[in-house]
Amino acid sequence: MPSFLRMDPPVHDDLRRLVTRDFTIKRVEALRARIQDVVHGLIDDMLAGPKPADLVQALALPMPATVICWLLGVPYDDHAFFQDRTTYLFRHGVADDVRNGKIAELSDYLYALVDGRNADPDLDPEADIISRLVVEQLRTGQMDRKGVQGIAFLMLVAGHETTGNMAALGTLALLQHPEQFKALGDDPSLAPMAVEELLRYLTILNEPDWRVAKEDTVIGGQLIKAGEAVVPLTFSANRDEGHYDDPNSLDIRRGARDHLAFGYGIHQCLGQPLARVELQVFYATLARRVPTLKLAVPLEEVPFKTDALIYGVHALPVTW
Numbered sequence: 001m002p003s004f005l006r007m008d009p010p011v012h013d014d015l016r017r018l019v020t021r022d023f024t025i026k027r028v029e030a031l032r033a034r035i036q037d038v039v040h041g042l043i044d045d046m047l048a049g050p051k052p053a054d055l056v057q058a059l060a061l062p063m064p065a066t067v068i069c070w071l072l073g074v075p076y077d078d079h080a081f082f083q084d085r086t087t088y089l090f091r092h093g094v095a096d097d098v099r100n101g102k103i104a105e106l107s108d109y110l111y112a113l114v115d116g117r118n119a120d121p122d123l124d125p126e127a128d129i130i131s132r133l134v135v136e137q138l139r140t141g142q143m144d145r146k147g148v149q150g151i152a153f154l155m156l157v158a159g160h161e162t163t164g165n166m167a168a169l170g171t172l173a174l175l176q177h178p179e180q181f182k183a184l185g186d187d188p189s190l191a192p193m194a195v196e197e198l199l200r201y202l203t204i205l206n207e208p209d210w211r212v213a214k215e216d217t218v219i220g221g222q223l224i225k226a227g228e229a230v231v232p233l234t235f236s237a238n239r240d241e242g243h244y245d246d247p248n249s250l251d252i253r254r255g256a257r258d259h260l261a262f263g264y265g266i267h268q269c270l271g272q273p274l275a276r277v278e279l280q281v282f283y284a285t286l287a288r289r290v291p292t293l294k295l296a297v298p299l300e301e302v303p304f305k306t307d308a309l310i311y312g313v314h315a316l317p318v319t320w
Contacts, residue, residue: 052296060168068159073128165312185287194252200259203235206311
């Protein structure tokens with residue numbers, strides 16, 4: 001798939017710039033009230049339903065899926081379809097033909113959305129990201145439909161899978177530290193610090209990205225020759241004892257924003273302002289509205305995603 005994740009400047013910078021405006025802090029903060037309404041509604045539905053509930057399906061995945069659908073202009077009614085396809089993209093041990101088939105299905109779905117927008121003579125470029133790319137890039141000949149579809153593919157997949165896993169796994173971590181869960185419920189102003197600490201503590205990207213040196217480079221006294229690969233262990237760096245005091249402990253008052261959960265440099269996560277707001281709203285609202293939330297099964301029975309590129313839990317049975 002064409003993706004600026006795997007590109008170098010200047011092509012990388014040109015493509016990334018097309019969607020940077022949609023994830024500025026100002027733009028994202030303007031969505032906070034809508035995100036809050038979504039979280040309230042999902043919690044209402046969970047509390048009105050049977051116990052125990054699966055927090056992954058009831059809250060953690062629907063919240064970011066709803067938001068990225070707004071931004072892209074993807075019908076939320078199709079969320080079950082694209083969530084299923086996304087699962088196959090990140091899971092280990094999936095046969096190549098099955099994975100490729102799922103990718104093709106999701107690609108075809110997004111191509112249909114792009115083509116549908118392009119066929120609309122009254123398309124509003126400010127309606128959503130796909131519409132703007134169609135009007136400003138596809139129709140002007142600066143980008144072909146494959147390029148527009150590629151950006152939409154990346155935004156859709158990355159925009160809900162990562163945040164959904166982080167929401168569920170972070171909730172589990174807070175439930176394992178009930179005094180911190182209570183503190184967050186009593187004082188929502190702790191939410192920004194809590195999110196940063198959970199991002200550092202958990203680091204859900206479960207496999208490192210490879211990078212290849214373009215020229216001879218020395219890092220930490222080690223010569224890395226041009227053409228050699230480097231595998232940075234960002235999840236290890238976030239537990240660096242030389243940088244953090246007691247790094248293996250969760251402390252939502254730590255206030256460390258210098259973690260590497262979103263990467264670093266030019267490939268740093270584009271959507272991090274959005275993820276931060278979503279997670280702040282999610283954790284603070286859940287702790288405030290459901291202070292008696294607890295696991296419905298022993299921790300040993302929680303199915304962790306040790307079989308996937310993005311760490312999390314397949315399900316999180318909770319009660320209250």
